[in-house]
Amino acid sequence: MKIQGRLFIWLSVFILATAVVYGVWSKEPVGTTALFLAFGLSVMIGFYLAFTARRMDALAQDNKEADVADEAGEVGFFAPHSWQPFSLAVGGALGFLGVAVGWWLLYFSLPLILIGLWGWVFEFYRGENQNQ
Template sequence: MKVSWQLFIGLALFYVLMTVIYWQVGGEPVGIGGMLLAAALAGMVGFYVWFTQRRIGQILPEDNLTALISDGAGELGFYSPHSWWPLPVALSMCALTLSLIIGWWLTVISLGALVISIIGMVTEYEKPIAVSAH
């Protein structure tokens, strides 16, 4: 991960440098804003990867030049095999976007549907706490 965060931080610095050059050449404000946003996004990803690498505190096979492919074997995490929750999230986000054209009344309804579907997607694999009756 050491190479990963260095790559993203370097990319963020490159975008900042290119933004300054573009601004000095007389670039349009939309391009300057877009390049600054790209720098911010690359910086956020670089910071997240750096923070995660510091928290884990171990050398990963990607950082070891003499590592074998089998060194990276093992469980990588939990990935949902199938889930229906992305469909309501996408549909409610689509309705929220269209509500800006159709009317504000639809914004309230679709925002509520979006919040409910995001909560459902995030808590899909949470197990309820069993309350024992005395």
């Protein structure tokens, strides 16, 4: 994780330099603001990764002499399948479309978002994936 933290910190330095040069040359406020916001996001991610890396044990990716097989093993638990992200995606797309087309679309998107969110949170409490 130390490597990822350093990568994001260096990326933030590059984005900051790009934002300053872009702002001076173009005098266009929207792109300049977007680049400064990207700089802030990159700093936050880099600081979080660097801060977390100090509190964790060294991983194989932090060792220059490590092999690929050193990180082998269980990565974590992942849901086998779920339709809930699709419901959230359709509801979110309709919601964002409602901002452009008309606010009345939010009446159709909000139930889809709530159903998808509710189903995703409680999908392991019912059905075939229910924990015993």
